[in-house]
Amino acid sequence: MIISASQSIIIITVIALVTFFTRAVPFLVFSSHNETPKYIVYLGRVLPPAVIGMLIVYCVKNVRITEIPYGIPEIISIAIVAVLHVWKRNNLISILGGTLIYMFLVQAVF
Amino acid sequence: MNEKLKALKAAFPYTIPVFLGYLFIGIAFGVLFENKGYNFLWAILASTLIYAGSMQYVAINLFTGDIGLINIAFITLMVNIRHVFYGLSMIDKFKNMGKFKPYMIFSLTDETYSLLCLTDSPEGINKNYFLFFIALLNQSYWVLGSFIGSVAGSLITINSKGIDFAMTALFVVIFVEQWLFVTSHIPAITGIIISLLCLVIFGSDNFLLPSMLLILIVLTIIRNKIEERISVEKEETE
Incomplete structure (x- = not known):
């Protein structure tokens, strides 16, 4: 920690308030x-x-499509997620399947 | 079984994808924050109060003392401005949520937003509790992930490279799900084309805001056309 605990808490508070504000704006505008x-x-x-x-x-x-591996792992995995989902309509199968294939592709293939 | 428990049980399966995604992204945040000298209590505090994935990653580099609070507020505004648009599509959904409403607004992250877009409460389940538990479960995964990352992150030895793809996969699933349900595919196609265009023009760090504005403008311009199409298809199915 470079700065003090109280400074850190102030920073967290500011970020939290502004984040909440961005989420609340539409509700503030249209609540009336x-x-x-x-x-x-x-x-x-x-x-x-x-x-x-x-x-x-x-x-x-x-993803840099001009450099190896040209975004191929992403394209393959996204396609697999989409196909799995149209086929099985099961969130978990689609997401887990796609993620495991992506991990395999970026770790072992490309 | 009482109403709350029933809603919790119904909500849980829907949140499993977010569970996977948040746990790992949360762990990564915990590790990074720990490296800056902020222990698990700080990670829990940040993930409880801020609760914004990408912003917390940005925030890690703001605890240096040489960035003013005004600047920090402005950076936060820029990173999270897209949330304004999420709220726009939840005004009706949250309308009758009473005491839950403040928390639903507070917890409207990318992932919770997408789940809420997709999900309608099952038959016989209290809708307010159902939506609330989806939001609450998601945040609990996020806090848990940051906690684990903070305490044990450096001990994890499995090669988890690429595991963050779970989040991409979640969005793809939701995209497909909406694609199969909606009557007009123009909004979805508009979103993708405009974002890709803005990505090329503005670069990966700055394309979100122009994308959102352009999407809003284009969808506003073609409103009549889309509403016409939706009403035509409604008549056909009735």
Whole structure:
């Protein structure tokens, strides 16, 4: 620890408060309405698929497709997760299967 | 069996993917934080109060004394600004959650958000308890992971390289699940294409915010088109 315990606690508190704030903003803005605006209901329906898509991209953001192994372990593993899931529709099988294959690929193959 | 226990039992299976992911990401956080001289009590404190995966990784490097609090607040805002958009799609879902609502908002991480998007409470289960337990279980995995990482991280000898892919896999599963359910695939495709575009343009450290804004703008522009399509398909199925 470079800084004191009380300084550290202040930093944790600031980060915690700002994080909570980012999560609470929409609820603060729309809590006064009894009826949620139609536009927000629409966003609530179309944002999740778009954001999940974005989060997948976020997960692979540091993959360099111009260098060995060209993102091949990620592409293979993501495809396997998707196929497993369409086939079995079991969260655990899809995630565990994909993760084990990915670990095998990055540790033993590439 | 009482209502709470029933909801807890119903919620647990849904959280297993997050359990795997959070445990390992949490352990990694615990190890890194420990290396900076912060023991398990600090790890538990940070994971309980902050509870934001990527931000806690960023935070590890902020305990140096030469970064001002205003700066720290701004960095936090930038890293977590995407959460504003999560809340937007949960306003209706959390509306009638009463005493649970503050915690549901506090615990709205990427992973909990995606589980809540995906999950509707099973028949005969109290919806509020069900959603609350999903959120609470997820955070308990996160705190547990950071604790384990802090105490025993350096002792773990198995080669865990690549285990963080569990999180990617979770998002892929949720993506597939939504893909199979929704009437319009335009939002999902929009999300992926815009994010890839922004990743190329803005780079891996800065692409989240522009991606979110562009997604919001595009989905707003094509609102009529999508709503038309959804209502047409609703009529067809009715």
